[in-house]
Amino acid sequence: MDAERETGGPSGAYRERASRLHGAVLWTSGRRPVGGAVLPDGCTDLIWGAGRLLVAGPDTRPHMAEGGPGTCFTGLRFAPGQGPAVFGVPARDLRDRRVPLADLWPGARVRELTGRLAAAGAPGRLLEEIAAARVREAADRLPPGRAGRSARSAAITRALAQGRSVAETADGVQLGVRQLHRYCLDAFGYGPKTLARVLRLVRALELARAGVPYAEVAARAGYADQAHLAREVRSLAGVPLGSLLVPG
Template sequence: MYVERASRLPGAVVWSRTVEDPAAGPVQPVLPDGCMDLLWNEGRLLVAGPDTRAYVPEGAPSRWAGIRFFPGTAPTFLGVPAHELRDRRVDLADLWPAAGVRHLTARIDAAPDPVTALEETALERAADAPPPDPLLRHLVAALDTGRPVAATADELGLGARQLHRRSLAAFGYGPKTLARVLRLQRALVLARDGVPFAETAARSGYADQAHLARDVKELAGMPLGELLGRAG
């Protein structure tokens, strides 16, 4: 069962997932969304970097808790450029001092609610971290409405190279990939609401339904119809 709610940490949500029955059905892949997650998994703290392709969880059924950071906000919290974590799941102890991570892990393990304990940890860390680049939050908002990358860069007063460099550090990839990922997420919202695929493609910013189908297959690793079936 998956549950999420808005976090007390601005620009984040907290979530939990408990998998009890491995025979309940196919595993739902984690799709690219521009976000990064701080994860707790029964005695481990990990970081999920920004994905450019679907990630299929492996291993035995277990309990998870996580904080999902709004695109571009996790690197300052973690102290690591996003491109170093692209398409990776790494132990937090590889990024922060191991002794401190062991202490945090023990505290979360012992808490009645790992989700709340993980959120408290994030709030404490965020209080001492520099703020995210505010310009890139505007970039996300603009691209998520379907604005072209070049026009958005001009509006923000950024050259192409500068925008690409700052995007790599904040999102893990360039602005064109970010725009593509955000477009995929817009399409999935519509398709899951029952909007016909052709209309979903048009409203999301794809050239046509075939373009939508190709992009979903490449980013999600399966056709849109199969992906929606798994979500059920």
């Protein structure tokens, strides 16, 4: 059985599990409180809720969650670099945006999918099928020599998450520094330096939520010191680290 994470209590909780689409996460939430903030994580999402399909682009700042209390959402969160193959546009076109899927795909196709999702007993499974089909179509359209794009995106994400410099990361994926920057804009929505900051924030939050002391969080996540950690969290999340650790 897929590993599942739950927060927010037994009723209307947020739940997520590894998707059948490699690298993605399927999540559901019956409680999206007004004022709840979605933090930068390098990912893009395909979201079903309130009778519509919405695309959430990669964020560089906190984004206020849509929908009032009791609104149910199901989403498929793609790994950093995975979204463009699904949505058919460079990630930079979606940065810090929430876009109706009908703005990216043919309207007739989106209306057909909306009808199917409205009737589906398990919309998450259908979202996975939709995304998987798009990934296959994108792979089939790639010319020879481009089939390794998803592997390259994963390698970039891994290197930056491990604290490698931009130059080291570029060398590791056989790109020049400028080429890497252009690649990252298309694949992730922002350049490698910003991607590294976002990935470091994700790591810091994982450690802090696991109860690791702040000074150790700073050292293990790659910050210069605890003050650097505090500045970066406030810059990207808009609030102090302690505010992000209060149970939902």
